[in-house]
Amino acid sequence: DIQLTQSPSFLSASIGDRVTITCRASQDITNDLAWFQQKPGQAPTFLMYLAYSFDSGVPSRFSGSGSGTEFTLTISSLQPEDFATYYCHQINSYPLTFGGGTKVDMK
Amino acid sequence: QGQLVQSGAEVKKPGASVKVSCKGSGFPFTGYYIHWVRQAPGQGLEWMGWIRNENGNTKYAETFQGRLTLTSDTSTSTVYMELSGLRSDDTALYFCTRTSYCGPTTCRGNWFNPWGQGTLVSVST
Numbered sequence: 001d002i003q004l005t006q007s008p009s010f011l012s013a014s015i016g017d018r019v020t021i022t023c024r025a026s027q028d029i030t031n032d033l034a035w036f037q038q039k040p041g042q043a044p045t046f047l048m049y050l051a052y053s054f055d056s057g058v059p060s061r062f063s064g065s066g067s068g069t070e071f072t073l074t075i076s077s078l079q080p081e082d083f084a085t086y087y088c089h090q091i092n093s094y095p096l097t098f099g100g101g102t103k104v105d106m107k
Numbered sequence: 108q109g110q111l112v113q114s115g116a117e118v119k120k121p122g123a124s125v126k127v128s129c130k131g132s133g134f135p136f137t138g139y140y141i142h143w144v145r146q147a148p149g150q151g152l153e154w155m156g157w158i159r160n161e162n163g164n165t166k167y168a169e170t171f172q173g174r175l176t177l178t179s180d181t182s183t184s185t186v187y188m189e190l191s192g193l194r195s196d197d198t199a200l201y202f203c204t205r206t207s208y209c210g211p212t213t214c215r216g217n218w219f220n221p222w223g224q225g226t227l228v229s230v231s232t
Contacts, residue, residue, distance in 0.1 A: 032215045036152075043202055043222035044152065087152055091206075091214040095168040096142075096154040 002026055004088050006099035012107040019075040021102045023066075023088035031067045032092035038101075039084045047073070047086075078104070109134030111141075111203050111223035118229045124191040127226045129203035136184040137161045140206045142219060143177065143188045145199040153199075157209055158186055166209065193230045200225045 003026040013019050023033065036044035048064050050071065061076040075082055083106055088099040114128040129141060143155040156167035158177035165177050176189040186203060202225050206217035 030215075032213070034218045036219070043204075043225050044219075045222070046218055046220040049218040089152070089219070091217060093213050094166065095170070096214060098152040098154070100151050 001095055002029060002090050002093060002097050004090055004097055004099035006086075006088060006102050008102060009100065011102060011104045013078050013104060014107045015078055015080060017078045019078050019082075019104060021073045021086055021088075021104075023071045023073070023099050025069045025071070025090060028068050029090045029092035032090055033064075033066070033071050034089045034091065035062075035064055035073045036087045036089060037082075037084045038087065044087060075104075108221060109205070111205065111221055113201075113203060113223040113226045116227040116229070118231065119193050120232060121194055121230055123193050123230075124189055125193060125228050126187055126189040127201055127203075127228065129186045129188070129223050131184045131186075131205070134205075137181050138207070140209050140214075140217075141177070141179070141186040142204050142206060143175075144202045144204060144219070146202070146225075147196070147199045150199075155188070157206070157214075159209075160186070166211075190228075193228075195230050198228065198230045200227050202226075 005024045007022050031050040034049040035047040038044040050064050063074050085101045085103045087101050110132050112130050117125050119125050137160045140157045140159050142157040145153050158165045158179050160179045174191050178187045203223040204219040
């Protein structure tokens with residue numbers, strides 16, 4: 001199984017901060033990685049998939065990069081609605097797996 | 108892009124089975140794969156498997172082989188997730204979600220969107 005390790009697990013930040021979350025895969029998954037945002041009591045929502053230049057309506061302050069085994073999600077200027085937990089997810093091979101999550105809360 | 112609406116919360120005893128539904132609307136139901144993902148309290152996300160609505164083909168995570176059954180009723184655009192032999196560690200929020208395609212070894216090029224609202228399944232004596 002492909003393990004996804006996210007870091008950090010917890011992150012305290014302020015409005016306007018630049019936030020970077022890392023996701024490392026246990027083996028090469030090319031660019032078959034997606035990112036999700038989840039708020040308490042809600043279902044995850046899709047942010048982006050790195051294989052495509054994808055206009056999903058997600059605010060432009062969110063960006064993703066990486067390939068192979070190391071990936072990052074960056075929020076260029078943190079907004080109040082961005083306080084949430086973020087998950088990376090690989091769809092390269094079965095079983096499909098998720099990272100352990102990064103909780104972004106207010107400093 | 109469509110919507111997925113799930114059935115309500117369930118409380119079950121250990122050893123019982125649970126059946127959760129996921130109804131699709133606003134998209135051509137037979138053209139998609141429906142996946143199930145669960146989340147134990149305070150924990151991360153765990154993929155369970157998928158069903159191809161067009162023909163009923165399924166793919167299950169090994170963890171759930173023998174306990175998980177996914178079925179699709181195209182007449183009502185509804186997918187059912189049945190989990191048997193329930194244990195206390197099956198207590199979780201169960202989500203359905205959708206991809207356009209998955210192959211025998213990969214779902215590359217696809218992503219989970221949208222998601223159902225989640226169904227809490229509690230297993231307790």
